[in-house]
Amino acid sequence: MAAEQTSTLTAFYATLKRDLLIAFKRKNDVVNPFMFFVIVVSLFPIGISPESDRLSEIAAGVIWISVLLASMLSMDNLYRADYEDGSLEQLLLSPHPLFFMVLAKNLSHWLVSGLPVVLVSPLLAYMLNLPEEAYTTLFCSLLIGTPIMSLVGSIAVALTVGLGSRGLILAVITLPMSVPVLIFGTLSVQATLNAASPIGLLAIMLAMLAVAVSLAPLASAAALRISVN
Template identity: 50%
Template sequence: MHNSALVAWGAIMRREMLIIGRHQLEWMNPLFFFVLVITLLPLAVSPSAEQLAPIAPGMIWIAALLSVMLGMDGLFRSDFEDGTLEQMVLSSQSLSWLVSAKVVAYWLVTGLPLTLISPLLGMMLSMSSENILTLFLGLLLGTLSLCLIGAIGAALTVGLRRGGVLLALLVLPLYVPILIFGAGAVTTSALTGSASGQFALMGALLALALPLAPLASAAALKISING
């Protein structure tokens, strides 16, 4: 890989982090939403550990999925509106390569914080330590896949004024396998002591999403700009 490509990738990452630093409250909304949903769950269902523990993994995964998607609509929108996206398209660097930097930056401020705080929320919902570890590892794999897939929907709807609903309709069906494998890993681990099968499937999905999602996002961005 050429040094110029690494320099460009690093420049995009630095730019994204600077923008995030200037809008900290806006970028913390997914984390606030995630914590709020899980905190309200015992009030809506029951504070009983016997009732909370079985549904906790599924609820945490659903809340994480919705939280990641919450800010996805704005992933490319500001760049589209101020002309930065056109400069990225005209750049000598691969657009998919630059897009991957934006997605990783988004994951660092959304998916990763959700993953790091999930053990605490799992304890609050009376999950066992083994299940909490399985949940944590699953979210670590799954949230990056969610961000990569969501970027495709964000790229397709970047030119629309109210693309949030359409974005949800586009990406939610693609999110379902990750949700099933992620929540199922905790259940399987509790029953058999191992969730290697689910982790292998989630790893395979991530391995496919890492190269293919930025390519699809770049193609969608070019269509949105030219259209």
């Protein structure tokens, strides 16, 4: 069999490339979470207050929570299409460790839905009147935080992939789990605003990312094996 001769690294890149290709051919899946994020953020000034002082106070929290919701919504098509057309089963049967295949899928999901949101966040921060010195911290904290959310959310998606109508169950499972990331993400921005160094908080987030990268795909892989049998 040819598959046994390919290295795990080749399989990793192949999965990553395949997922990215599929994502760019179905532009809706890529654009919708992004649009959702931008729209939700722009609703807050209307709902709370157009005064720039009050907005700058809540800006970091609003952006973080909107990112959380957007990443959760985009999660839905992480494994679903593959589950429906049977390619997920092929992935489970492949001789390569499922850990790296899951990691490749998570990485491609983050590149497609997480990264654009992070890139546009300074613009939205400007619209919400976040003080300028906090831009870098917000950007960095989101850059570290969004992959954590993708990795943790992936577990819940993998657990519910076989369900016909999962509705809001994904949100009920995932959102409480993102509390630690949310706390450190917004705290690091607050620290910058109070003229303190956010490096320590960002380092803790990096540590969380390291733990998530090494453990979450393990749980996702186990969850996929439970859901698909």
